[in-house]
Structure formats: structure tokens, C-alpha cells
Amino acid sequence: MEIKVAEHCGFCYGVKRAVALAQKAATDRVQGATLGPLIHNPQLIAELASNGIACKDSLEQFAPGETVIFRSHGEGPETYAQAEKQGLTILDATCPNVRLAQQKAAQAAADGYFPVIVGEKNHPEVKSILKWAGKNAICVECIKDISYVPRRERYGVIIQTTFELQKFNDILQALQEQRPGEYRVERTICLATAQRQQAAVKLAAESDAVIVIGGRNSANTRHLFELVQQHCRQAYHIETASELSSDMLRGCNKIGITAGASTPDRLIKEAILVMENMDFESMLNESMEVEVYPGKVVTGTVIQLDKDGVYVSFGY
Ligand code: SF4
Incomplete structure (x- = not known):
């Protein structure tokens, strides 16, 4: 593997x-x-x-x-x-990038542009940008939302830093068609997000299965997972290595791992370790029969120790 x-x-x-x-x-x-x-x-x-x-x-x-x-x-x-x-x-x-989006939104409003924030309505970052943009600002999350945008002569468009670029481009095109006028577009999408998305797509295209690690409440992790699903048939979103099982990866030779921008390195390393052990386990199962049952005393090696627990390998 x-x-x-x-x-x-x-x-x-x-x-x-x-x-x-x-x-x-x-x-x-x-x-x-x-x-x-x-x-x-x-x-x-x-x-x-x-x-x-x-x-x-x-x-x-x-x-x-x-x-x-x-x-x-x-x-x-x-x-x-x-x-x-x-x-x-x-x-x-x-984050300085979020601060920049807030400043751009406030500036757009001050310069007489109607602020349109493209992003997820319930995301805290979008809520904070909306507050800096003033009480007239509106959030557009999908093309359907454009019908709520009032007709104005000038629009100032700001993007949630973690929004998917392609989705933004589609919304912007539809917005400009349905609400013609003068546009000031602030491309405040964060480079870190774009890099993670591009790397995930590349990895998905060359993998038999992809594991996306990150909080289920993390918007950028969910975006990564959606993207990966489009390019790899076997994609899984997990929060910790404890959710991994050998069934998930059965028959897969190339496994890709990616993680959201709020996933600590420790969780990525743990997932790799667990998968490497799975690989070792399947090789062992092929070459020898190990009988394990509750209560059996085995000799093992502690391979990792941290605050959350201990990983013990006993060759099974
Ligand atoms: S993804 Fe990270 S670096 Fe980019 S804006 Fe959000 S917090 Fe900042």
C-alpha cells in the first residue's frame, strides 16, 4: 500500500x-x-x-x-x-487575510458600492465581514440568492476567504448578468485554500482511495471532501484515525491523505501510522494465522504515546 x-x-x-x-x-x-x-x-x-x-x-x-x-x-x-x-x-x-476582506468590505461600502459578500451565510467569517460592510450588505451563497440582491448602479463583491473558486466564478458571472452595473471585485479568496484544493484534486485523481481528515464542522474540510469525491470514487471524511478501518481500504493500493486548514499535524501523523499498521496487519494475515481473543495475553511494542492514548502493536 x-x-x-x-x-x-x-x-x-x-x-x-x-x-x-x-x-x-x-x-x-x-x-x-x-x-x-x-x-x-x-x-x-x-x-x-x-x-x-x-x-x-x-x-x-x-x-x-x-x-x-x-x-x-x-x-x-x-x-x-x-x-x-x-x-x-x-x-x-x-487572520490577516480575513482582516483584509473586512477592510475591503468596509471600503466598498464607504465608496458607495453595494456590498455583496459571496460565501456561506452561517460561517462566522462571513458574519464578521458582513458586520464591517454595514447594515445594507447582503450575503450570496448560491446563484438562487441573487434574486434577493437589490438593483443598484455599483456593486462591491468580496469573497469568503475559504470559498471554492469555481463556485465563486459561477456566482459572479450570474450576478453580473442578472444585476448589470459597475463592479468592484475583491478576490479575497485565500491562497492557502486554493493550494489545498488544487493539491487535493491532483491527489484524488491519482489515488484508489482518499482520506480527508478534519472537523465535520470545518467548512474548508467539507469543501475538500466534496472536491475529492468528484475525482475519486472512494473518498472518506474522518475526524480522527480511530474512524479508519481496513474494510475502507480493501483492495486499494494507492491511498491519498489530505486535511483541512484547521487539522493539527498530529491527527495526520496518527492516520498514517494506523494505515501503515493496517498494511502490516494484512501482510501478516496473509503469511500467518494469529489467534486473538479477549483475555489472551500478548507481547506488544508501544509505538506511540500521547495524551489521548497509547498505540500498541502486537503484530495482528
Ligand atoms: S484559510 Fe487560513 S490563512 Fe487562509 S484566510 Fe483562512 S485562516 Fe487565514
Whole structure:
């Protein structure tokens, strides 16, 4: 079995920065929490919480003097004002690319363009961009939504940084046809996302099966999975290596691995390790018969040890 990891996958620059900031706060024993989950990865959120940086849902849950960590998706201007009013210290992990999209949206509105944000309505990043774009701004998630866009002379279009490029191009073309006018298009899609998507497609095309690792609540992981499915018949989305089984990969020689921008390296390494052991296991099964049953005493080797558990290989 050949296992190949996509050229670009896992933590992007913005996520790395946000996680480093939160981990430093934990090390410095800062009294604080993140406002909403720092990134879309439940395993990392649990790890941070166990190190003292929990996740709170609203500013009302913070006591005066505490530190609030804003996540990489960014916040609207009123959240900054509210935090200051409550006497909170702000640790701002907003990704610089998201900050740029927020600024472009605010500028478009200030220059008299009607702001149209192309992205997922419920994504926190899109919500934050909409807030900077002012109360008239509208979000368009699919071509159908264009019917809600009012007719104006000038439109300022901003993209959610993690939106799929092809989907955006289709929406933009339909928008310009259905709402003719002057357009200022800010291509704020993030290079990290495009690179991950291109690498995933390339890998899918040359693999018998592809494993996409990442939180099920992560938009960019779900996009990767959708793309991979279009190019490889056997595609699986998992959060951790514990979801892998040899049945999933039976008969596959070339296995591709990719991961969303909020997936820690540790989870990718664990998946590789588990698959390598599966390969070893199938070779062993072919050459010898091993009888294993509950209660049997076996001799094994500890091959990995971390906070979540221990991997023991006993050649089965
Ligand atoms: S995907 Fe891009 S925009 Fe989003 S956090 Fe990562 S680097 Fe920033």
C-alpha cells in the first residue's frame, strides 16, 4: 500500500498563528477564554480547554479584567467596542487575510458600492465581514440568492476567504448578468485554500482511495471532501484515525491523505501510522494465522504515546 500526503494540507498560516497565540496564553496562565471555538477542530478545542483556555459563547460570560481571544474568523466592530466597554483584554487572532476582506468590505461600502459578500451565510467569517460592510450588505451563497440582491448602479463583491473558486466564478458571472452595473471585485479568496484544493484534486485523481481528515464542522474540510469525491470514487471524511478501518481500504493500493486548514499535524501523523499498521496487519494475515481473543495475553511494542492514548502493536 502506497500512502501519499497532499502537497499542501493541514494547518494554514492563519490557524497556526491563532493556535500559537492561544497556546501561549495557556502557558502564560492567562485568565481568559476564546469567544467561540478557536478553530473548527473539536480535538484541539478540547486540548486547549484542558490547558486552561476554554471556549465561551458570548461576551456576557466574561468577567471584567479577563482576556478574550478573538478567533481567526474575526469579529464585527461592535464586538470590539463591547469587549472594551466590559474592561476585557483582547487577544486578537483574526487572520490577516480575513482582516483584509473586512477592510475591503468596509471600503466598498464607504465608496458607495453595494456590498455583496459571496460565501456561506452561517460561517462566522462571513458574519464578521458582513458586520464591517454595514447594515445594507447582503450575503450570496448560491446563484438562487441573487434574486434577493437589490438593483443598484455599483456593486462591491468580496469573497469568503475559504470559498471554492469555481463556485465563486459561477456566482459572479450570474450576478453580473442578472444585476448589470459597475463592479468592484475583491478576490479575497485565500491562497492557502486554493493550494489545498488544487493539491487535493491532483491527489484524488491519482489515488484508489482518499482520506480527508478534519472537523465535520470545518467548512474548508467539507469543501475538500466534496472536491475529492468528484475525482475519486472512494473518498472518506474522518475526524480522527480511530474512524479508519481496513474494510475502507480493501483492495486499494494507492491511498491519498489530505486535511483541512484547521487539522493539527498530529491527527495526520496518527492516520498514517494506523494505515501503515493496517498494511502490516494484512501482510501478516496473509503469511500467518494469529489467534486473538479477549483475555489472551500478548507481547506488544508501544509505538506511540500521547495524551489521548497509547498505540500498541502486537503484530495482528
Ligand atoms: S484559510 Fe487562509 S484566510 Fe483562512 S485562516 Fe487560513 S490563512 Fe487565514
